Amino acid sequence: MANIAIVYYSLKGQTFAPGRQLVNLEKGHTAAAAEFIQKAVGGDLFELETAEAYPEDHMQMIRAAKAEFDKGVRPELKNYPDMSPYDTVFLGFPNWFGTMPMPVMGFLEHCDWTGKRIIPFVTSGGSGFGKSPEDLKKLCPGAQIENGGAFLGHEVENSERQIADWAKQALQ
Numbered sequence: 001m002a003n004i005a006i007v008y009y010s011l012k013g014q015t016f017a018p019g020r021q022l023v024n025l026e027k028g029h030t031a032a033a034a035e036f037i038q039k040a041v042g043g044d045l046f047e048l049e050t051a052e053a054y055p056e057d058h059m060q061m062i063r064a065a066k067a068e069f070d071k072g073v074r075p076e077l078k079n080y081p082d083m084s085p086y087d088t089v090f091l092g093f094p095n096w097f098g099t100m101p102m103p104v105m106g107f108l109e110h111c112d113w114t115g116k117r118i119i120p121f122v123t124s125g126g127s128g129f130g131k132s133p134e135d136l137k138k139l140c141p142g143a144q145i146e147n148g149g150a151f152l153g154h155e156v157e158n159s160e161r162q163i164a165d166w167a168k169q170a171l172q
């Protein structure tokens with residue numbers, strides 16, 4: 001039986017729903033997917049959070065995140081969960097600007113991934129993983145990185161069965 005961690009980053013609060021309609025989420029899409037995965041396969045759940053919150057206003061938030069992205073900033077995190085006890089890590093993130101968010105990159109750089117199996121999952125507005133698989137390879141030397149699962153953000157809440165089936169199958 002694999003020793004499983006589920007680690008994710010997800011933005012709470014304002015976000016765009018289809019049609020660029022602004023909605024307020026108590027729980028982000030990736031967080032909801034991570035919880036479905038834990039329910040399906042067990043393991044320990046860890047949320048990555050930035051030490052300083054992004055602006056509440058969504059347009060301002062996107063501008064702040066884009067500025068970080070352009071400069072290659074790694075925002076400090078509240079916590080850097082210890083991955084050393086785990087051999088299999090489900091790693092969840094939203095697609096930001098065609099790859100993974102900078103807070104996730106910062107977390108990945110903090111860990112030793114040698115010999116670990118990483119099963120990524122992404123939620124997005126439609127671009128899926130983008131170039132995050134390439135970035136994952138660079139940031140996690142020595143890991144075995146699986147193809148992973150891509151889900152549309154606004155469909156996650158109604159996709160528990162699909163996500164659970166994917167997670168169980170991904171472990172085989």
Ligand SMILES: Cc1cc2nc3c(=O)[nH]c(=O)nc-3n(C[C@H](O)[C@H](O)[C@H](O)COP(=O)(O)O)c2cc1C
Binds near residue numbers: 016030031095123128
């Ligand atoms: C800063 C930012 C950048 C984004 N960039 C993209 C993108 O390039 N492609 C895409 O399909 N979706 C993009 N999205 C949409 C998110 O990937 C999507 O809404 C995701 O499900 C959000 O997950 P969360 O609720 O867990 O944060 C972006 C969202 C944000 C906030």
